Amino acid sequence: MTDAQQFGDALRDGAGPRSGVLERVTLIMDCLGEAPGHLVLEDVAAITGLARSTTFRLLRKLSDLGWVSHDVEGYVLGPRLAYRGVLSDFDGLRAAASPVLAELAAATGFVAHLGIMHRGFVDYVDRTGTGAQSSVPTRIGTRIFAPESTSGMAILAWMDPEEVDAAIEHAGVNRTGSREELHRELAAVRRRGGLAYRDGSRHASGVSSVGAAIIGPGGPVGAVSVAHRGAIPEQVTGPLVLRAAEAIGTGLGNGTGNGTRSLPR
Template sequence: MTSAPELSVALPPSMMERVTLIMDLFESPQTHLTLETVSRRTQLPRSTTHRILDQLVRLDWLRHTVAGYTLGNRALGLGGREIGHSALRAAAAPHLLDLAVRTRMVVHLAVLDGPEIYYLDKVGGRAAVDIPSRVGGRAVAHCTGLGKAMLAWLSPEEIDARYTQSMERRTHHSIGRLDQLHRELGQVRRRGGLAIDRGECFPGLGCVGLALRGPEGPVGAISVVGDGRSSLELVAPLVVNAVRAVADDLYGTPEPHRREVPDVIA
């Protein structure tokens, strides 16, 4: 009895077509794929897949992380970063609105960009007019709850690299020295990631923020803004719930490696 002949899969004839097959799998900056997944989905031999992935990493089209392969700086520079921002904003939108309705306060969504934050969204109805921030605007990261919430999950070396020059102070409450910032970020981590700003960015205003963390670190943050004299701690659990809901929508699972956050900040 003779065995059936093995079926051979015709490989794409050119290297460019093989590279395109692989790059098409990375639909957004949040996509992380293992070597086995890429090989299976493209039907390319594992050795061929590994060789192409290695070349793409060396050329900075992809990055190899503990969570798998993901888009590199070259790919993000072609518009991938904006695609990622759009995906984050779309996932967060209903939860930002719900948070604004529940707290009757202004809600921000922002991402980290060097030593600054970049506002992706702002929700809060008429109250939003009184808050001097805008979608597409920027603020100094270490002076905001949003920024501190994201900076807290970077390594000390990354923090030092972002602040090679003197630190800008927006108000007399702002952090002005690197050692102060490191101590403050330690406090944020001990609070499970919740960051508080009382008049550090805008006089008289305060906020409580929490970072949304992906497989490699902070991908954004959500904050609630109000009177700096108000009990912002009381709305912290609602901010936590909103961040967890966005993480679930983006990644399909709750925020990775999250720590439990107390109902009220000590």
């Protein structure tokens, strides 16, 4: 049986006419697509207004077919969408970044990520590393509120304050710190030449990260970052991350990789 046939069977397994089941699946997929991270079953049922039993049955079928991923933290959009859905528009960026990410991971021994920003969130569209992978709880398709990741902070640092505010408001997430604090943190990123740093010792996960934006002719098109559970030597790793971001920009045909924009003052 093909995947399409299996998915059709999954839809027919629900109660009511097929259109009703399609609407329920759409509600669930939209719910997960807008979420900043994992949602547990009760969250999905509450947000969609569906019965808990219906929500569980559809989530299980979607998970079996790869449209949804499920782990101990809850449910997120699955690998099929990471490759065939929203992120498919960034195939060129992934192709240019892939060899650079591999070199960066090998040079640092850390997990290297390629991220894009969409509606105030960073989506990881590529990830590479060897022995360090298991220590960093990210995957392709992971979505993080932009100010809570070095990739997001690196991208936001290239945006004007009004653009930053609009992106944060669009995300609709209640941030712990104030807007003024965020802009001070972004100013620090700019003073480091666009390098964002996260000290894992200050966070429960213990994961440290360094990120830099990939710049196209009109501004940032994504970001590259490395992550490691433990300390990262910023003075050694930072320049490697910056050079990787510039190399990816160059691979996209942007000349020096710096584009035509400069960091806002």
